[in-house]
Amino acid sequence: MQIRTLILGAGAAGMMCARHTGGSTLVIDHAKAPGEKIRISGGGRCNFTNMYAGPANYLSQNPHFCKSALARYTQWDFIELVSRHGIAWHEKTLGQLFCDGSAKQIIALLVDELRAAGADLWLQTSVESVERTASGFRVTLLREGKRQAVSCRNLVLATGGKSIPKMGATGLAYDLARQFELPLTETRPALVPFTFPDGRFKPLAGVALPARLSNDRTSFDEALLFTHRGLSGPSVLQLSSYWREGEAITVNLFPDTPLFDRLREQRQAGGGRDLTTELSRHLPAKLVDFLTPVLALKGRLADQSDAALRTLCESLENWQLLPAGTEGYRTAEVTLGGIDTDALSSKTMEAKSVPGLYAIGEAVDVTGWLGGYNFQWAWSSGFAAGTAIAATG
Template sequence: MHIQTLILGAGAAGMMAAAHAGPGVVIIDHAKAPGEKIRISGGGRCNFTNMGTTHAQFLSQNPHFAKSALKRYTQWDFINLVSDYGIAWHEKTLGQLFCDETAKDIVAMLRSEMDKAGAQLWLNTAISNIAHDGTHFSATLTRDGRDTQITATNLVVATGGKSIPKMGATGLAYQFADHFGLGVITPRPGLVPLTFSDDKFKPLAGVATPARITANGTSFDEALLFTHRGLSGPAILQASSYWHEGDPITVNVIPAADLFDKLRGARETSGKKALTNILSMHLPARLIDFLKDDMNLTGNIADQSDARLQAICDALSAWPLLPSGSEGYRTAEVTLGGVNTDGLSSKTMEAKSVPGLYFIGEAVDVTGWLGGYNFQWAWSSGWAAGQAIRNTRK
């Protein structure tokens, strides 16, 4: 059986590519249904893009690689597509857009786009014996216990990264990259909770507070959540992509508060109150109770000099911590690293050394911040590859 294009992976990037690659597309996936990561994302409502998307929100060894695809297929293009299908959406915070009803609407939209393009979807399908003879790709596809020998002019690898292995993530794209001689930037978990081996934050499990988290010079101001195993919440997930094992982080639990002036005011009006009681008016009481011994939060507010109040504020705004590790791929929302962009065209996502071979989405060494950016990369990179394949036929 010969086809024009074989796409591996019916996730966000793969389905987007299938919708734009023109006639003769077969898209395969080992799962029972397409778009499973889309379906579970955003609490089931899919944070499908971010209104503030630029290349600046992406990590890569080549920080400029994502520019071309993101500029040619923007967040506004995808928003228009969603609106054309009558899918209601809303902005939650910081430019993050979610479906009003269900993430399944996005999957159904992409299925419809694929159907209009004439793409075939093969689920519960495995691939083996892949090869390239300089002109065509060949492979064995196995589904329902039957083997189909297939050849294709183009091969698009959209199998994602290693994150969330319980959904079948394996890092298969890296094996294909190695097979065809492309480099791979060592993968690691991204957008992932950080852990502490001494369970030091167990007493604070469930406490949340606004915070600024800094890792290797990059800071994020969002919510911090204490867990039985360590730290989570949007601020930690964001910073985790910049953190490496063995590095410290800095936690500022008063990022927006002029706490020093508030404490001085309380000293004048409520001098007999305990310092911890005053602090608990501005921060979670359980957090203050947890910190009171380490930061020597004793005495009444009236007993504290300006210098002492400033020292307390400094400690609360620069709390150094040393995570022992992360939750790993089990809970990581994305995989950092991936197929080295040096071997790919930023315009088409095609391998420079193997004509007709494309890598898109999370498989590539392009990783976005939390907040819809990684889906936008899937849409943009999938569109870029699809357009390149379609235009090659003309």
């Protein structure tokens, strides 16, 4: 079988790429259905982009690499596509856009678009081998128990990273990158909960509150969730992308409240109230109970000197914790790192040393924040590769 373009991976980036490459394009995936990570995203409603997506929201060894693709296919371009398909959407928080209905609407949009562009989609099809040829590539596929050879001029690596292996993640893109001698940056689980092996937060499982989580590199003000295994929630997932094993993190339980001033005011107004009772006005009661022995919370407000209140506030605003690790790729939303951007053209996503080989989406060393940014990178990088392929005729 001879085609112009073979795209490995029917996820967000792969299907977006196929929409723009035009005819003589085949998209393959080993899953039973396309866009499985789209389907489960955003609680089933797909946080498909972010209104504020820009280069500052991405991690990469080369922070400038993503600029070209993000500028040429923006969040507003994808929003227009979503609206054109009659998909109702809404902003949740911090510019995060979700479908009013189901994530399956985004998958249907992408499948309809790629088919309208003349591309084919084969599911339950795996890659057995890839060879370089004089005119491009020869890929041996395994489909319905039978081998089939496909020759193509362009080969697009859109198989994602290692995150959520139960969804079929395999790291195939990295294996093929090594085969073609493309350098890789270190890969790590990202947007992933922290774990604490002693089960210290088990009594707080399910408790959530706004907090500021930080380390020496950055900080995030979003919700914090205590779990049986440790810490989760948006603030934790965001910080995990900037965290390394053995590093402490700081939790500020009062990021927007002048706690010391509030406690002094309440001491004047009602000093007979227990300190724990007053703190329960600002924090979940379960958390106050948990912190009582840790911080030796006792006595009435009237018994607390200014120095004692300052010490208490310092403890609550600079709670130092040392995670044992993360939940790993099992629950990580994305993979940090990947195919080194130095090996790729930022305009076309084509490998500099292997003409006709492209890498897009999560497979590349570009990782977005939580909140629709990784989907936007999929749309933008898929567009960049797809339009570049179409321009070659």
